[in-house]
Amino acid sequence: xxxxxxxxxxxxxxxxxxxxxxxxxxxxxxxxxxxxxxxxxxxxxxxxxxxxxxxxxxxxxxxxxxxxxxxxxxxxxxxxxxxxxxxxxxxxxxxxxxxxxxxxxxxxxxxxxxxxxxxxxxxxxxxxxxxxxxxxxxxxxxxxxxxxxxxxxxxxxxxxxxxxxxxxxxxxxxxxxxxxxxxxxxxxxxxxxxxxxxxxxxxxxxxxxxxxxxxxxxxxxxxxxxxxxxxxxxxxxxxxxxxxxxxxxxxxxxxxxxxxxxxxxxxxxxxxxxxxxxxxxxxxxxxxxxxxxxxxxxxxxxxxxxxxxxxxxxxxxxxxxxxxxxxxxxxxxxxxxxxxxxxxxxxxxxxxxxxxxxxxxxxxxx
Amino acid sequence: xxxxxxxxxxxxxxxxxxxxxxxxxxxxxxxxxxxxxxxxxxxxxxxxxxxxxxxxxxxxxxxxxxxxxxxxxxxxxxxxxxxxxxxxxxxxxxxxxxxxxxxxxxxxxxxxxxxxxxxxxxxxxxxxxxxxxxxxxxxxxxxxxxxxxxxxxxxxxxxxxxxxxxxxxxxxxxxxxxxxxxxxxxxxxxxxxxxxxxxxxxxxxxxxxxxxxxxxxxxxxxxxxxxxxxxxxxxxxxxxxxxxxxxxxxxxxxxxxxxxxxxxxxxxxxxxxxxxxxxxxxxxxxxxxxxxxxxxxxxxxxxxxx
Numbered sequence: 001x002x003x004x005x006x007x008x009x010x011x012x013x014x015x016x017x018x019x020x021x022x023x024x025x026x027x028x029x030x031x032x033x034x035x036x037x038x039x040x041x042x043x044x045x046x047x048x049x050x051x052x053x054x055x056x057x058x059x060x061x062x063x064x065x066x067x068x069x070x071x072x073x074x075x076x077x078x079x080x081x082x083x084x085x086x087x088x089x090x091x092x093x094x095x096x097x098x099x100x101x102x103x104x105x106x107x108x109x110x111x112x113x114x115x116x117x118x119x120x121x122x123x124x125x126x127x128x129x130x131x132x133x134x135x136x137x138x139x140x141x142x143x144x145x146x147x148x149x150x151x152x153x154x155x156x157x158x159x160x161x162x163x164x165x166x167x168x169x170x171x172x173x174x175x176x177x178x179x180x181x182x183x184x185x186x187x188x189x190x191x192x193x194x195x196x197x198x199x200x201x202x203x204x205x206x207x208x209x210x211x212x213x214x215x216x217x218x219x220x221x222x223x224x225x226x227x228x229x230x231x232x233x234x235x236x237x238x239x240x241x242x243x244x245x246x247x248x249x250x251x252x253x254x255x256x257x258x259x260x261x262x263x264x265x266x267x268x269x270x271x272x273x274x275x276x277x278x279x280x281x282x283x284x285x286x287x288x289x290x291x292x293x294x295x296x297x298x299x300x301x302x303x304x305x306x307x308x309x310x311x312x313x314x315x316x317x318x319x320x321x322x323x324x325x326x327x328x329x330x331x332x333x334x335x336x337x338x339x340x341x342x343x344x345x346x347x348x349x350x351x352x353x354x355x356x357x358x359x360x361x362x363x364x365x366x
Numbered sequence: 367x368x369x370x371x372x373x374x375x376x377x378x379x380x381x382x383x384x385x386x387x388x389x390x391x392x393x394x395x396x397x398x399x400x401x402x403x404x405x406x407x408x409x410x411x412x413x414x415x416x417x418x419x420x421x422x423x424x425x426x427x428x429x430x431x432x433x434x435x436x437x438x439x440x441x442x443x444x445x446x447x448x449x450x451x452x453x454x455x456x457x458x459x460x461x462x463x464x465x466x467x468x469x470x471x472x473x474x475x476x477x478x479x480x481x482x483x484x485x486x487x488x489x490x491x492x493x494x495x496x497x498x499x500x501x502x503x504x505x506x507x508x509x510x511x512x513x514x515x516x517x518x519x520x521x522x523x524x525x526x527x528x529x530x531x532x533x534x535x536x537x538x539x540x541x542x543x544x545x546x547x548x549x550x551x552x553x554x555x556x557x558x559x560x561x562x563x564x565x566x567x568x569x570x571x572x573x574x575x576x577x578x579x580x581x582x583x584x585x586x587x588x589x590x591x592x593x594x595x596x597x598x599x600x601x602x603x604x605x606x607x608x609x610x611x612x613x614x615x616x617x618x619x620x621x622x623x624x625x626x627x628x629x630x631x632x633x634x635x636x637x638x639x640x641x642x643x644x645x646x647x648x649x650x651x652x653x654x655x656x657x658x659x660x661x662x663x664x665x666x667x668x669x670x671x672x
Contacts (some may be wrong), residue, residue, distance in 0.1 A: 017477060043488070044484075044487070044488045045482060045488075045490035047484065047485050048488050048489070048490075048492055051485075051488075051489065051658065052500055055501060055504050056500060056503065056504065058504045091554075122428070155449075165641060165642070166634075167639055168637075168641060169583070169634050169638040170630075170633075170634050170637075171586075171587050171590055171591070171630070171637075172634050173590075173591070173594050173611060173632030174611060174626070174633060174634070175607075177554045177611065177614065177615065177618055177626045177630065178630070180618055180619075181618050181621075181623055181626070182626075185619070185621050187616070192619055193619075207626070215623070227484040261662060265424075267469060295522050301492065302492050302493065303495060304496075305493030305495040308493075308495065308496070309495070309591060309595070310596070312594065312595065312615075323558075324595050325594060327499065327503075327596055327597070328596050332503060335503070336499070339492075339496050339499075339500060340383075342492075342493070342496060343492050346492065346493070
């Protein structure tokens, strides 16, 4: 989200100075920009953490929220005192920040686990799901968007646009539910839920130091049956989460490719006899990839939010799944910790995408 | 809206009309829920006895009954009322807050402006649903009661949208702050609050109707998402589509399709209607995208004799 505002002036500057790419001055400027962009993460995370902390404490302490009404008042007060939730809020906030600096977000109230441990254990599953979804989104959005642009104002284009609007109007969890109903219950093509069959799960459990990313673990195991099983389980959740973002990519690519298709250099290519397929896929689509990169950065927050819903639908045991479990148990220490860590991840990812967009766009030279 | 309708032609008019029709259907369902719905949203039995749980669609229950023994059709219709209530409350609340802060921040500038921009930008980065979850926890205190449920959903949704309204209004205000007509008002000695309310506000909020329709559809997702994650309004206090979808999740595994399909379709219809209206408003507001009504030119025979 900061990419367009921060990167654009740099483009202009670079042009004005007529820099030759690769000179030391240009490289220094790139490093300065990257450093600043990286440092921007700190205030962003700090603000989010502060907002979440004070919001969660607005109505009381987590222990009363979780156990209020279940314990006699004096015992409750003792538990609150023991956990330090009866101290001044500012003192608690400063302590929270001190612990956050060393990535200590406390232990969950219900099952007494370190929040960071919960995060790393379940985070890999979410990472795997979001990666698959991105693959689906790109595989659907890019070619179909280019197709819609090439066949602009034809029935193909209209059909694709209607599908994109319908895709936008369908909530993720309803789409997931329909997929489940049609493809796993009626047609029986895919498993109903979970990340692997019991058999594969036991095979995966034998691994020493598993990565938690099932595909990687299955490949390490070297058993093709397990690899297939893991991929088989991933299809429906990945499609449910990926098609949503794919629809956004489709519309974006359509708009931009339609623009570049009308340019002189494409016309020149056509007059030289370059085939239509190569014209669209190589000449017209490449410039359209830059806005896709930028939007991808903005979509990461949306994808993570969507992952929470998809995981609940498909019992995919990732962060979203465990988050809903903690919400239902009213374990607000866990909820607060997971939300804060997710915010950190979103900030880091959007930084990475910004950097990647710099690398991809040949117009931004340093 | 009528002016827009008159200005549109062909496909664009079709899109706008479809959107308006779908939106009207939802609004009517919300208004006339007591008349339209065969049963109450929390009704479990009638004179003939209890409805029974997970009954397939029949003459008695056109869309079947849920796992909790409610009539699906009635809950779908009553759900429109909850959705409309929450959207109106949530969007108008965030609109007032976001626009006010955006106006003041953009006009006054200085450190206040800088702090607000950074704070709202940061809030923009968090998944909206997660922010809504946090706010819903705070407002309802974990308890989902009647008014508490609607209010907490509205506040949670509103909270997510404040940054958007803030951004748009602030950007416009900054642009207008030094416009000649604002400057002349200042020179004449018009007080700051009147400049903001009278001169800047009307001009800075022109693009908001589009954002409002888009946000309205997004707030349906957030409301249903909250319900789906277990922050729903209790079924005895109001009907909410997301809650019903959550309960339908386990039905699906048993092949029971009617409990999930219909609340889901209700969401699709509502969002589709709002999106189509928003899209065509966007196209019609932009003269470059607007298709002009074809002027019928009398065909004159222009035969050219070789």
